[in-house]
Amino acid sequence: MIQKLLDHLRPLGRVAVAYSGGVDSTLVLKACLDALGRKNVVALLAVSPSLPQSEKDEAVALAKSMGARLEMLPTLEVEDPAYQANAPSRCYFCKDHVYRALRKYAEQHDIMHVLDGMNAEDTLDVRPGRAAARELKILSPLHDLGFSKKDVREAAKALGLPNWDKPAAACLASRVPYGTSVTPRLLSQIERAEAALFDLGFRELRVRHHGDVARLEVPEGDLMRALQQREDITNALRATGYTYVTLDLAGLRSGSMNEVLKGRTA
Template sequence: MSEKYIELVSYLKGLKRVLVAFSGGVDSTFLLKAAKDALGDNAAAVTVNSPYIPSWEIEEAKEFTEKMGIKHDFIKVGIIDEIKNNPSDRCYLCKKALFSMIKEKAINEGFDYVIDGTNLDDIKDYRPGIKALNELKIVSPLLECKITKSDVREMSKDLNLLTWNKPAGACLLTRIPFDTRLEIDDINRIEKAEKYLRDKGIAAVRVRSHGDLARIEIDPTIRDQLFNTDFLDEISRKLKEYGFKYVTIDAAGYKMGSLNS
């Protein structure tokens, strides 16, 4: 086992009893595994189930905790009033509201800390949600132990976690431009479109929604997979079935946070 993992497990042991904010992504899966190794049944998971979290993420989260024998609860929420128009500080407002709910649950159930999977690389990116975590005193063990995203993937592979090479994920609201009214139908068609493309073998994909127009971003290294007229026709047909009027491919490929600009 790597020294960094041993250090992380040691750090987690000092937290005594923790509730892990668990999305089912690369970082939170790795953190939950480490918390289980460090604390056994004194580590539990909670997942937010909302319209803007892809359903496959919820299912994968369930499967992992069932396999690991970890106590796992869900907090079901809708689109909170503060973010219904997708303001530029949406991530901060959303994190503040959701983690307040998680923290209340933790207090009521006797947990010492709420922990999340923020890693060292996250503080180099535009992540307004981190401000909310700091205000609520949420603990980020990966950040505290100076663990990067590449560290997480490398150690996840050593631990035989299926998420070691899982593409980076983000809530579906990141596909919608700021200052746009959030509608459940729009979110649903984005989820359907991305699931369709994932099922076609395009794992790293974002379907950005600009009104009636879908802008597909995929990993730049696999853009040639789309250079097939029959496949392009099928993509166009399927996404129009989901409710888009126009379907486009972003020539530059996927870029994390492309709507932040």
């Protein structure tokens, strides 16, 4: 499938890649570099309070190690009242800000095509942001070629990308229940809470924000470990401002805040 991807990209000429440091966008960036050459590719990293500092630092280091040109573009979605309101359509307003910033940069530098890392399975969940991508004519080569998440990881590993097995990430706002206002202060609290748990040795997790309650999601294989470390976890999360700490026995699952939109209990 790698050759199919390279062949798909070559006719595009010059491109900008919506880059986050995740495995999907990194694969697209690497493929573009291989197919088009460094001078014809620029990675664009949208920077706002919804992006954890650790993710930003990792993305910058990875792009540098790949020899890619990287531009960091500040985006203002967190200042948009429609985004702050945190309706189920929040992701649309976020992506609208992000993709408009990327599209503006591309147009200013005579780049016709902006690509993202959406794969063929990303449309299976609630994804309002895809409407913004369509409106701004963002290309999704992995999706168009039918790359599954497994395909993406296998291709990334074959190309020697160090993040081929990196756990899936999502913006910090995805930890907040719909209807709860999203503010930079709240996003900072969630970022600090998750960073504290990473420091305890957990590699994959989500801290879901429910007012004074932090609902911790970890993979099922880490549930017992989390129980064994409950005192350290409780102290760490209380230090970031939470009064109560709960462990979600259903385990980590992507998009769990969307379960209320599907008629299930979150």
